[in-house]
Amino acid sequence: MLKYRNITFIGAGSMAEAMISGLIHKAGISPDRIIAANHTNENRRFELTNKYNITTTSVRELSLSNTDVIILAVKPKQAEEVLQQLRPALQDHHVILSVLAGISTSYIEEIIDRSLPIVRVMPNTSSMIGESITGICAGKYVKNEDLDLAQELSKAIGKVKIISEKQMDVFTGIAGSGPAYFYYLLEHMEDVAVENGLDRELARDIAAQTLYGASKMVMESDDSPAELRKKVTSPNGTTAAGLEALAENGGGVAIEKAVEHAAKRSKSLRKEFEKVPVM
Known part of the structure; x- marks a missing residue:
């Protein structure tokens, strides 16, 4: 199922790259189904395009109409600004995966003000070689098929554990860091x-x-x-x-x-x- 999804990364840092590498090299996801967007760092976008043959763009010029899965991979301090920017473009079919350390699903739900499925995902940088251990927990509007999707994507970069949101901090302390x-x-x-x-x-x-x-x-x-x-x-x-x-x-x-x-x-x-x- 995952190979037929289009995935957009909001953020193009080391964690986004690790996941992109794992999805392409370990899961066989076609690069033409992956987009990575950041705010202003054109050199970083150029680097990712050359290295992985994916599409890159600025957040301002990003279109989400053909995207199924949105992966939030920015710094936590950028969360509110980025979510406010994305909110007008969000559609009912979107599934949002958040790699934002410490940021709760309820906070994201409040900012976007939409009944969209939010799944917190905490991989580590070993996802670059398909050896991450990833913790996932579900937000208020997540259905079984959304959680299955999050698991499928996460299994593409390593092993997966479903945990409660209360356990995510200590999981981050062990696996994320x-x-x-x-x-x-x-x-x-x-x-x-x-x-x-x-x-x-x-x-x-x-x-x-x-x-x-x-x-x-x-x-x-x-x-x-x-x-x-x-x-x-x-x-x-x-x-x-x-x-x-x-x-x-x-x-x-x-x-x-x-x-x-x-x-x-x-x-x-x-x-x-x-x-x-x-x-």
């Missing part, structure tokens, strides 16, 4: 390896494959991460020494705080841009 935490970890593993005599490219391959293998073990094993950790930790061994250093230096707490702070920031965006109390 999570790739950066792992890149940060790999960055430091790479640096210490180089300091101890390894070539940087070799160190990167070793660290990345180790992370990939550990992730695959978690996904394919019935054991919990804690149980897997215990299985590879011999008393007084090298792994035990490394884990002791992590604990002594607050490694676990740092990870927890990263997720908590990202989730808190997602919540605060509602207060900042929607002008409503944060629960």
